Amino acid sequence: MDKVQYQTVPNQEIGLIDANYRTFAFQRHYHLDFHIGLITQGEQKFHYQGSSYHAGTGQIVLMPPDEMHDGQSKLDSGYQVKVFSLDPHWLSDLADLKRSSDMVGFNQLVINDAFLFNTLVELHQNLANPSLSQLAQDCLPYEGFARLFEQYGAKEQKSVVPLGNQSVATLKEYLMANLDQPVKLEQLSSLCQLSPTQFQRHFKAKVGLTPYAWLSRLRLEHGMKLLKSGVCGTDVAHQIGFYDQAHFSKAFKATYGVSPSQVG
Missing domain, CATH: 2.60.120.10 (Jelly Rolls)
Incomplete structure (x- = not known):
């Protein structure tokens, strides 16, 4: 077990x-x-x-x-x-x-x-x-x-991974500042001055994940940090863009093997 x-x-x-x-x-x-x-x-x-x-x-x-x-x-x-x-x-x-x-x-x-x-x-x-x-x-x-x-x-x-006229690090900074917001592909591709199709193709080639999977992991990683700092699970879910505690708990346990309440 x-x-x-x-x-x-x-x-x-x-x-x-x-x-x-x-x-x-x-x-x-x-x-x-x-x-x-x-x-x-x-x-x-x-x-x-x-x-x-x-x-x-x-x-x-x-x-x-x-x-x-x-x-x-x-x-x-x-x-x-x-x-x-x-x-x-x-x-x-x-x-x-x-x-x-x-x-x-x-x-x-x-x-x-x-x-x-x-x-x-x-x-x-x-x-x-x-x-x-x-x-x-x-x-x-x-x-x-x-x-x-x-x-x-x-x-x-520190390595710089280019993505259009930006970098993956710049993109991460942007997303970290907007984790609680619904993020659209058009926003990310415009930030890098790429078409949506170009952005998806270049991102997967550079990072190894789809933009959606990468953002999902980023949200959960930041959620882990917030839980460790003592923020309650419901507040964490809202701060990282999950609008339902149940969905956050399910995604968290699938990723880390424990529920959010077991961190601390």
């Missing part, structure tokens, strides 16, 4: 996931946050940038934000994983990047490093401890991620 626990910590830039997946499979999707997954049991398989990968017990998966991927168990017995969900801006500050055009990158997607794995598992467990002091909550991530940055980190330039 699939079991997923999403937990918030005082630092809202950090989210914790503790999951046991057996039958649940993630369809092609992306995250707004950086995800660091620690496979504690079993084996996961996934596709990323046209290649197939798998990660087993004791391995670490580093998934950057805005990158398309899927995920499911490789074994019938499933897999267990602890995940850090980290705000990209916070992670860049933690890595002490000097320029806003820089971002954190890593030279490996799957890492096999027992010492680092055990360090991060301990950090995950400590941050999930409600009795941990505020100062410890603030300081432990710096210590826990230090080896990750030192051994595997890399500074990268």
Whole structure:
């Protein structure tokens, strides 16, 4: 049976996931946050940038934000994983990047490093401890991620994916400002100075999803952030463009494996 626990910590830039997946499979999707997954049991398989990968017990998966991927168990017995969900801006500050055009990158997607794995598992467990002091909550991530940055980190330039006379990043900013509004294809194509047909074709080629599927994921990802910050499910549904709580709950559970009320 699939079991997923999403937990918030005082630092809202950090989210914790503790999951046991057996039958649940993630369809092609992306995250707004950086995800660091620690496979504690079993084996996961996934596709990323046209290649197939798998990660087993004791391995670490580093998934950057805005990158398309899927995920499911490789074994019938499933897999267990602890995940850090980290705000990209916070992670860049933690890595002490000097320029806003820089971002954190890593030279490996799957890492096999027992010492680092055990360090991060301990950090995950400590941050999930409600009795941990505020100062410890603030300081432990710096210590826990230090080896990750030192051994595997890399500074990268933020990539610009063009879309007509705009970029995918500009389009995302526009949609984030209008998540509660009904968005029309004509609006998006005009923003990029493309015809609706051109926009759909170019968008699918650049991003790997239809505009509708991409917007749906964007809404749910932002909805997850709002839930973690303490906003109630009904308000979240309205803020991200769902005008019916039931439809929001159904879409959320299909995407994340839990209902909105289980986040927190």
